[in-house]
Amino acid sequence: MNWLLPLIFIISLAIPAEGKERTIPVFVSTQWLAEHLNNPDIVILHIAFSRSNYTVGHIPGAQYLWFSWLAPSNPELSTELPTLEQADSVMEKFGITNQSRIILYFTGGSITTTTRMFLTFNYFGLGEQTSVLDGGFDAWKAEKRLISTEAPVVKRSSLTLSTKPSVVTDADWVKENLANPNVIIIDSRDSSFYNGNGGGVVRTGHIKGAKCMPFSTLVDSLTKVKDTETLQRMFDKLGVKKGTKIVSYCHVGQQATVTFAVATMLGYDATVYDGCFEDWNVRDESYPVEKPEAEKKE
Structure with missing residues (x-):
C-alpha cells in the first residue's frame, strides 16, 4: 500500500490545519x-448598538x-461570548448556513465592534467564511454606492455550529505562558493604559511582558486596515516571528480583536485573552502587572 503515501501527503497539504479552507x-x-x-450565498450584517442606526x-x-446578541455582558465581565x-x-x-459567505460591517468608525463579531464567528467555526468590510459603511457611503432603507425578508436556516476553543484563552493559560518564548502577548489598548496612566482599574499598567501595539495603529484615519507590507513590518518590529502564538488583550475584549483579525490576515496563530485587563487587574499578585518604569529597573 506504499502507493497511497504520496496521495495522502498531497491531500494533507490541501487541508488547512484548522479544518476548512x-x-x-x-x-x-x-x-x-x-x-x-447579488450572490445568494452572501449574508451581510450591519452591526450597531441601536436599530435606528440601521433603519436610516x-x-x-x-x-x-x-x-x-453575540457579545453579551454579565455582572463580572463585559463583552463575552454567547x-x-x-x-x-x-x-x-x-439565514446563515455552513455554505454562507458572511460580510460584517460597522458604522461611524467602530471597527472594534465588527472585529469582535469576527472573533465570535471564528469561535463558532465560521471564521473561514467570514470577512470584515474594510472601511465599513463610511467607506461605502463615501464612494456614493447604493443605500437601502428596506429590511430584506430572510428565511430562517438550519445551522450546525461547533466551537473552536483555540480562538480565545483565559487568565490561567496566559499566566502559565508568560515566560514561553513561543508566545507573545500584545496589549491592544492605548499606550497611556499600557504605561499605567489610564486609570479606572484596581491595578494600572499591563500584563507582565506584554508588548504595546494599540489597535489604532493598525488602521488609517479612515478606519481601513493599513497595507500588508506596513502591517508586517510593525509585527516584525515587535518581535513577532512566524510560528509564534499571538495573544492579544485590551480592556474588555473589543480592541484586541482588531489585532486578532490583522494577525489572522498575516497568517499568524492568533488568540484573544477574552477576560482582558478587566479580568486580570482584579486578580491577585500571582497574575503580575507591571509598568515601563519597573521594567527598566529589572
Whole structure:
C-alpha cells in the first residue's frame, strides 16, 4: 500500500490545519462587495448598538445585528461570548448556513465592534467564511454606492455550529505562558493604559511582558486596515516571528480583536485573552502587572 503515501501527503497539504479552507479574505473591499451583492450565498450584517442606526440606511440586503446578541455582558465581565445555543439561534435567524459567505460591517468608525463579531464567528467555526468590510459603511457611503432603507425578508436556516476553543484563552493559560518564548502577548489598548496612566482599574499598567501595539495603529484615519507590507513590518518590529502564538488583550475584549483579525490576515496563530485587563487587574499578585518604569529597573 506504499502507493497511497504520496496521495495522502498531497491531500494533507490541501487541508488547512484548522479544518476548512478560507474562501474569502479577512478584509474585503467595498468594490468586492459591490460586485457580489447579488450572490445568494452572501449574508451581510450591519452591526450597531441601536436599530435606528440601521433603519436610516444600510447596504442593500444587509440585516441588522445588535452587538449584544453575540457579545453579551454579565455582572463580572463585559463583552463575552454567547452560548452555542444563543449563537445558533441568532445566526439561523439571519439565514446563515455552513455554505454562507458572511460580510460584517460597522458604522461611524467602530471597527472594534465588527472585529469582535469576527472573533465570535471564528469561535463558532465560521471564521473561514467570514470577512470584515474594510472601511465599513463610511467607506461605502463615501464612494456614493447604493443605500437601502428596506429590511430584506430572510428565511430562517438550519445551522450546525461547533466551537473552536483555540480562538480565545483565559487568565490561567496566559499566566502559565508568560515566560514561553513561543508566545507573545500584545496589549491592544492605548499606550497611556499600557504605561499605567489610564486609570479606572484596581491595578494600572499591563500584563507582565506584554508588548504595546494599540489597535489604532493598525488602521488609517479612515478606519481601513493599513497595507500588508506596513502591517508586517510593525509585527516584525515587535518581535513577532512566524510560528509564534499571538495573544492579544485590551480592556474588555473589543480592541484586541482588531489585532486578532490583522494577525489572522498575516497568517499568524492568533488568540484573544477574552477576560482582558478587566479580568486580570482584579486578580491577585500571582497574575503580575507591571509598568515601563519597573521594567527598566529589572
